[in-house]
Amino acid sequence: MRLDLGAIAKAGTSKANQTGGWRNFKPIFHQKKCNSCDLCRIYCPEGCVTMIEKKKYTVDYAYCKGCGICAEECSSSDIEMVVEEK
Numbered sequence: 692m693r694l695d696l697g698a699i700a701k702a703g704t705s706k707a708n709q710t711g712g713w714r715n716f717k718p719i720f721h722q723k724k725c726n727s728c729d730l731c732r733i734y735c736p737e738g739c740v741t742m743i744e745k746k747k748y749t750v751d752y753a754y755c756k757g758c759g760i761c762a763e764e765c766s767s768s769d770i771e772m773v774v775e776e777k
């Protein structure tokens with residue numbers, strides 16, 4: 692099979708690649724000061740932040756790579772990055 696540079700060989704491969712294994716730090720969503728600004732969900736590069744209900748967000752740790760962008764962008768400092776226990 693011939694592939695051009697930047698081509699994706701098969702659709703859906705990002706689902707198979709569980710980036711949670713890369714994590715050295717883990718985001719903890721305290722759900723105490725959350726104002727539902729949605730920035731954590733919008734900025735997460737893995738798309739693994741979900742709103743459960745207003746002011747309550749959760750992370751799919753199978754895909755969270757621990758980059759810390761959600762904590763950096765959180766408008767109410769309600770997300771804490773902690774060292775991942777392995």
Ligand code: SF4
Nearest residue numbers: 735755756758759761
């Ligand atoms: S640490 Fe990075 S990958 Fe994990 S939820 Fe936050 S933004 Fe997403």
Ligand code: SF4
Nearest residue numbers: 725726728729731765
């Ligand atoms: S960025 Fe912070 S305040 Fe905004 S929705 Fe996420 S947890 Fe809540």
